[in-house]
Amino acid sequence: MRSKLASRMLCATFLALSLVVPTALAALPSPAKTAQRVDAAIAEELFGEETPLAPRSDDETYLRRVWLDLVGDIPTPEDVTAFLLDSSTDKRERAVQQLLASPYYGQNWARYWRDVIFSRTIEDRAYIAANAMETDLTGWLNEGVGWDQIAARFITSRGDVQERGSTAILMAQDGRTEETTAEVSRIFLGIQIQCAQCHDHPYDRWKREQFHELAAFFPRVGVRPVRGLTKRSFEVFGTDRFGRNAKKDNDRRPQAEHFMPDLNDPTAAGTQIQPKFFLTSATLPIGASDADRRGQLAEWLTDNEWFAIALVNRIWSELLGEGFYEPVDDIGPDRQASAPAAVQLLAAEFSNSGYDLRWLLETICLTEAYGRESRPRRDSEQTPFTANVPQRLRSDQLMNAILSALEVDESQPANRGGRQFANSPRKQFADVFGYDPSVARESVTLSIPQVLALMNSAQVNRAVTAGRSNMLGRLLTAEADDEQVILELYLCALSRQPSEEEIAQLLAYRDEVDDRQQAFEDALWALINSTEFQHRR
Template sequence: MNSVARCLLIGLVCLATASLQGEVPEGRREHPSEVKMAREIDRLLEKSFEAAGVTPAGISSDEDFLRRVSLDLAGTIPTPREVTLFGLDPDADKRAKLIDRLLDSKGYSDLWAAYWGEVIFGHATEQRARGAQGVFEEWMTAQLAANRPWSEITTALITATGKVQDDGQTALMFAHTGNAEEIAAEVSRIFLGIQLQCANCHDHPTDGWKREQFHELAAYLPRVSVRRQPDAGLLDFEVTSFSGPDVRPKPAELARFVDRNRDGRVTAAEAKASPRFERLFGFLISQGDADKDGALSMKEIEGLPAPPREGRGSSEHYMPDLNDPTAKGTMMQPVFFLSGQRQRGNSSDLDRREALAKAITSKSNPWFRKAFVNRMWGELLGEGFFMPIDDMGPKRSGVQEDVLEALANGFASHGYDIQWLLRTITSTQAYQRQLAGSPNDTVKFAAATPTRLRSDQIYNAMAQVLGVEEMPGLASMRRGPYGRGNSGRRGFQQLFGYDPSTPQADILGNIPQVLFMMNADTIAPLTRATGDTALGRILTQNSDDGAALDELYLRVLSREPTEKEREINLAYIKTVGRRNEAFEDIFWSLLNSSEFLTKR
């Protein structure tokens, strides 16, 4: 932008920024607690920098901060107008006001609902559950918009009942079809940051958890029932509490029914006569065919227990006998492994799950608050205090653990207020620092870390840059049977999504993503320099190539080009000789740049 244009804008900036600030309900709100905690975090980090002899990076420019925090809190990039006005705004408090506006935006709740959708469904053992992801995200959006405490959201997910197509809080139970062991492992991973699943079959090899402790945790969950109602649609599942006796099909009775020739043996051919028995046959053969003749005698069948039927509910949870897989195993009582707190064995399903949720979210349980803070810090700064972010076992060593402790205690003392935490983190100098010229692993968080954008952030940024509300032409990428959240965005998520627990260093682009960005028919028409496209409007409104280039860079990368970039691009435009064609090439190259797909 030339100096004359900047001078003209300065005269309007106060009015324009006042208008933007007016978007904050009830005016600017003071947040002394967040400011105080942010300063304490920076003080603790500064001590570690001094001890290590490390000079931290400076504070980021306004344009870098605006793009970074807009992506983190609202899932999109700023417009060229917003970049210009924010840079010209003389208000010393403008960054704090921006954070408030973003947390009050619909983009905030939409973005983080999609994030938690990936956390839960990314590890689903029931792949049909993906069909209900849109329902979950609608529910989670409402929770985040209302700033419901993390403890209440956690409790709702653990104690949920209802129809999966109507009640989003059933997502965790449905994602694992009510399997007590799978749910126990996920509850520990998501809400406590502890990878307990290794103790399912043996004592944990590194963290010291005993196998009995895992199965005592699973004992809170056997009475969860996930069933499809009779005569309902293929995916019309309901999460309920199992309250009746443990009634299971009796293999011997079924075998007598399918033993058509009455020879006392059931073969695979005879099993096909009953689909219900055929589903059991493979399991029964593997466990009970003592003479290895490919058939089952009545004696062999009667000596076997009924196979487990996950999601159908059972009275109690049994720890399998590893030496005798055919045995019923040891009945376990619900015990919370972190505190030793016990629950009555004959209590109802909801009593057990409510007791589990209460133990997990208790203020006396530091793992709950630390797990959430570690996850949010890692997502915002590119790396957590513990990595991977959901593996904080008691024998793990983290970095800057005093910072984690202080921030986690503050989070708990403020009632597990999610917005309090996000506002505090984004207010720190640690979050607002520049990128390092070269990585320094001596001490963490002395500079910002570039991170790969998540699928929703890329989708939103592309739609904004291309000047459309919804990316067209993605109908073939749709998925999901419920219709809600069932759009091209969901297909885009399938192509560009990744498990949020994956360390950034392990997140690499792949060939399908590159081919989509380079060749997709969806994108190509929107990068043309025609009158009705974003690029066409830029060229029409800016006859000077330098001004048009500035506007294009602001639109795509939220910054003006460097002098070197300006020189190269203007030379290219001159070499091509056809203005529209040259700018189309530049636009395409910016969209496909690593900078566009990265939060810097």
């Protein structure tokens, strides 16, 4: 452990130093090789000779899967056709790399993290920070900024919440010391230390005092309104200047030090607590500045093994339908991983990669575990990772899929800094279809309002009604062969070719309805409303 003085100096030159990291890039572990080692570790830990493994998924399924997972959208019929016709053996690897090089990669994952952070806001007004967060994080991801640096930016942030996306967690928690502490630990370490906030937890090792020691890194942060001539906003700020009036309970102004409330006398001032990082017991002195506290915490936290494990586990869970630990934000030394060696290996190599998220995604996409066919979610007695799992699309993925399948443009200016997200069609869509991505996916269920929105909303029904200027209208005019129409509709919506049976089914339906246009409108409506469309297989 570095001396306090040295670490503080380091903290001051934090960004400069982190520029040294790219020298490690030369030794970047190979994604393909790492994928093989992860598969081998899983097989070693979990599979016997008799364990039934789902076969490798077909090309259509794999392509739609990586599109949704990496760029949050479905491939066009042309993408699908080109991929099927490509006979080279490395086409999956190349498809993954091409998707990771697309700007939509950053946008897709920025939106994922937006949902992680804003699903837990204390007040709705925090949404004014969502646009800047999405924009900035999209940029960082596309530039290839390491996850350690991204985490440090969120933890140490200050500034106008509509201009600085890194303020998002602090804004979402209203700058409140204890809530911010809980979220930083949950999001970046996967550890729910706040359970120890009120009392020592019977099953966990963390004691109440350790939660408050972590909280002691954040007492000098606050959120305050800023009113300019033309706009109103909020600002995340940190301060080291305090008046003589000590902070009273529930006063949300920043305070010089953190106090742990006395449970027997909630009205008393409580005990002054020194900043101490619970995973390593490293401490900062009472009186340390806000910049030192948050800078030092960011460094200690991103250096810790649980930082890498939490991220690797989270992304693995998103891509395979199940993490090594579930739920992804309640892990830690007291939880049992389903394949400990595999997650350790992946986390160690992720750390070696310089916390390179693209490296991690490519590696996971190249594992056999990821590439297998999907099966219904397993029972607790069945072996994990013998198959992939159909995942219900996140709100943004579903909206993109609808827009792509129906060839509709999203008419939304992507200006930064405003309330755009808060008032956008995308947010309205998310109000119905959104869910907290940290929640175990098996508990994310469809609801009647969601079913009704896809069946009956004017937007969907307008788009499935054949007209001169829309996809279906153009298709029906250009293509006289109804089997071809059916093929095209399946490619547009489900990114796959229909089976013989499915073609026969729709041809029979056309004959029954005896109105070509109506029949295919109904077919497109049914495809968009199908469970398969709303999942990534």
